[in-house]
Amino acid sequence: MRIINNNISDAAKISEAWEDFLKTKYGANKSSKDTAAFRDYEVALEQQPTVAKFYKENHEKQTLQHVLEKKADYTKLDKTRMGIWQAMENLNKLVDESDPDTSLSQIAHLLQSAEAARRDGQPRWMILTCLIHDLGKYLFFLGEPQWTVVGDTFPVGCAWSDKIVYPEFFKGNPDVNDEELTSKYGIYSPNCGLANVHMSFGHDEYLYHVCKDYLPKEALFIIRYHSFYSAHTEGAYSWLMNNDDIANMKWVKTFNQYDLYSKADAEPNVEELKPYYEQLIAEYFPETISW
Numbered sequence: 001m002r003i004i005n006n007n008i009s010d011a012a013k014i015s016e017a018w019e020d021f022l023k024t025k026y027g028a029n030k031s032s033k034d035t036a037a038f039r040d041y042e043v044a045l046e047q048q049p050t051v052a053k054f055y056k057e058n059h060e061k062q063t064l065q066h067v068l069e070k071k072a073d074y075t076k077l078d079k080t081r082m083g084i085w086q087a088m089e090n091l092n093k094l095v096d097e098s099d100p101d102t103s104l105s106q107i108a109h110l111l112q113s114a115e116a117a118r119r120d121g122q123p124r125w126m127i128l129t130c131l132i133h134d135l136g137k138y139l140f141f142l143g144e145p146q147w148t149v150v151g152d153t154f155p156v157g158c159a160w161s162d163k164i165v166y167p168e169f170f171k172g173n174p175d176v177n178d179e180e181l182t183s184k185y186g187i188y189s190p191n192c193g194l195a196n197v198h199m200s201f202g203h204d205e206y207l208y209h210v211c212k213d214y215l216p217k218e219a220l221f222i223i224r225y226h227s228f229y230s231a232h233t234e235g236a237y238s239w240l241m242n243n244d245d246i247a248n249m250k251w252v253k254t255f256n257q258y259d260l261y262s263k264a265d266a267e268p269n270v271e272e273l274k275p276y277y278e279q280l281i282a283e284y285f286p287e288t289i290s291w
């Protein structure tokens with residue numbers, strides 16, 4: 001089944017807009033660590049075996065079928081009711097196996113990202129987005145293994161780009177034997193828009209559904225695609241995007257500086273920061289929401 005593109009998209013114009021996007025610089029690394037020292041998956045291959053092991057399993061098991069099943073289940077939001085701060089505290093016990101750059105708990109990472117955005121004078125919705133962007137990792141506490149919770153995401157149902165980290169691991173994915181699922185557009189049509197594309201299932205997609213009714217659309221886009229590094233950082237997959245996606249990708253790039261480069265900052269004091277962030281959360285969210 002093909003997903004039809006309703007607006008007559010001008011592919012040439014879209015790729016021009018994408019070229020502009022790739023040329024623009026969004027924010028700067030303000031951390032003490034050199035930019036090139038982040039996300040070094042070659043070094044990780046040698047020195048952090050859990051990272052490569054994670055991606056092997058992730059690339060082998062994220063099939064189209066897997067994604068459709070998980071989406072059908074988790075978009076029901078029938079698992080629990082809980083507040084945002086409570087979710088952050090729950091995540092305290094999770095250390096992300098896919099991440100070569102931090103061994104801190106997730107609550108520390110979230111506060112570091114939010115504080116970096118706040119120092120930069122970003123609008124309140126952006127600070128809040130930084131604060132919550134990884135809360136979808138709550139999936140882990142709902143019993144999901146890390147390979148379908150964390151790590152970079154990528155489209156399923158079409159060819160994998162070699163811009164994805166460790167692309168060689170896809171050879172063990174059962175979808176590799178399906179001609180349609182490994183063609184450039186796969187089950188999609190050119191420039192059909194990312195909302196019509198199934199991404200590998202993980203914390204981005206889940207949290208997007210959890211927050212759908214509460215946040216502005218730019219914030220929701222950031223949450224949904226912040227792990228899509230092969231697109232927002234490596235420039236792949238513009239052929240699946242529409243004009244709105246490209247405009248929104250600029251927000252993802254701005255956000256990405258705070259997400260990635262704040263990992264080298266000092267560990268935040270949770271109790272000291274709590275009153276400020278509880279107030280910010282209350283501006284957008286009710287006391288509890290459905291997960």
Ligand SMILES: O[C@H]1[C@H](O)[C@@H](O)[C@H](O)[C@@H](O)[C@H]1O
Pocket residue numbers: 096098099100134150151152153226227228229
């Ligand atoms: O290892 C990290 C981590 O899991 C992040 O939460 C995710 O957003 C990144 O894309 C990934 O590289």
Ligand SMILES: [Fe+2]
Pocket residue numbers: 133134203226227
């Ligand atoms: Fe993330």
Ligand SMILES: [Fe+2]
Pocket residue numbers: 109133134259
């Ligand atoms: Fe993050």
